[in-house]
Amino acid sequence: MNDQDIRDLFAGLGPVTIKRMFGGKGIYYEGLIVALEVDGEVLLKADAVSAPEFAAAGSRQWVYAGHPGRKPTAMPYWSIPDRAVDDRDEIAVWARRAYEAGLRSKK
Template sequence: MKDEDIRDLFVGLGPITIRRMFGGKGIYHEGVIFALEVDGEILLKADRESAPDFAEAGSRQWVYTGKSGRKPTAMPYWSIPDSALDDTEEMSAWARKAYEAGLRTRK
């Protein structure tokens, strides 16, 4: 996915920074990672508080399989709910939820 398209997706959240990482991209707002781009898909960060909301909205959790026969690992990133893809306001709300999860899990 092009950086310009990613910025357009998150325009309602405010300025974002995009950094290449692990063959994908990390997406940051105010220095906090809140999303990833992996294989052309945008995934939003969730935590114990927000993951149930993503599951209820029909999102799927990203499972990283890695290389060398590693055991699949569920990661704290979820697909964007389908209903948010065509609704700027809803997308902004999900992006804000992901940003807040990033703040809570920041070390």
């Protein structure tokens, strides 16, 4: 996914900053990481409060395979719910949840 597509996806949240990282991209809003782009897929940040909402919406948690011989690690990032992929208003709701998870993790 190119940077302009990412900016368009997050337009309902506000202007985002995109930085290359870990072979993908980190997506930041107001200085907090809210999402990752990995292998062309955007994954939204979640935490103990919001992860159950992502799961209930049918999202899947990103599991980092890591290096050979190491155990895969579940990361605090979730796929965008299917119903939000093509709905700008709905993706704004999920992006806001990702930002709120970022705020909580900062405390």
